[in-house]
Amino acid sequence: MKIKKKIQQARTLMDALPYIRKFNKKTVVIKYGGSAQADPALKEKFAQDIVLLYLVGIKPVIIHGGGKKISNLLDKLEFKSEFVDGLRVTSQSVMEVVEMVLGGNINKEITNLLNYHGAKAIGITGKDASFIEAKALDEGKYGLVGDITKIDHKVVEDLIAQDFIPVIAPIASGGTNHPGFNINADLAASKVAVALRAEKIIFLTDTPGLLDSDAKLISTLEKEEILELKNSGVISGGMIPKTDACFNALEEGVGSAHIIDGRVEHSILLELFTKDGIGTKIK
């Protein structure tokens, strides 16, 4: 390799230094959307990004979704499920599938991938040590969709203190003999970020960020503007719980919230280690 190229590589590393210093020992919660998990090559890059954060002293915590995989299995089994207000209405049998896909398949896949790339990741659901408890959201309007009532942050903090990367499936305990609750992953991520007093929350999804009525990217947005965009229908479907989650996280003390494109390779590094970041920043 030519010396010039080597120097350029060193400069690229140095460009990241101020950010590495800024986020050193800080907790960053990353919501890994099901929509961003489609491509195997991108999954590898996601895992590499997370392991890099971990090895430079940032404390990543992963919460994943899995909407599309759940829908695929439900279709195969010919179980009906519908979305209301961006949330999956969850019957008992749908809950079984949700737990299989989220707590089993996807959770272990992400955990395995991170471990393969050199981290120590542990996959859990809110049922483990009952660290997430919930009750039915809106008096059961959406079936077993849960509203988190309690998070035992110590369980996650202990894992972080032992240098594990927690990989959390958004399922909550509903008590003994209860099938558990399906929690929207965006809302679970924001509650976990608040409980851990995270520096940042990042949502990886399948759009460039939050788009306006002309489908143009909104780079920055005040959290108060969310309501307006919801009322005018610009924010719809899966973006409703996501922007609600950003709002809640910021309201309760998380430093910043970002919605970024999980289909862009190394999008997490671009967000964390460049001046302008990518996607939408909500202030």
Ligand SMILES: Nc1ncnc2c1ncn2[C@@H]1O[C@H](COP(=O)(O)OP(=O)(O)OP(=O)(O)O)[C@@H](O)[C@H]1O
């Ligand atoms: N204003 C908007 N800007 C961008 N996307 C929007 C907007 N309004 C609605 N959406 C929809 O929100 C979707 C993202 O939410 P979705 O729930 O599908 O993905 P996810 O949360 O990343 O995945 P999962 O729910 O599986 O974890 C986009 O693909 C888009 O269709």
Ligand SMILES: [Mg+2]
């Ligand atoms: Mg979603």
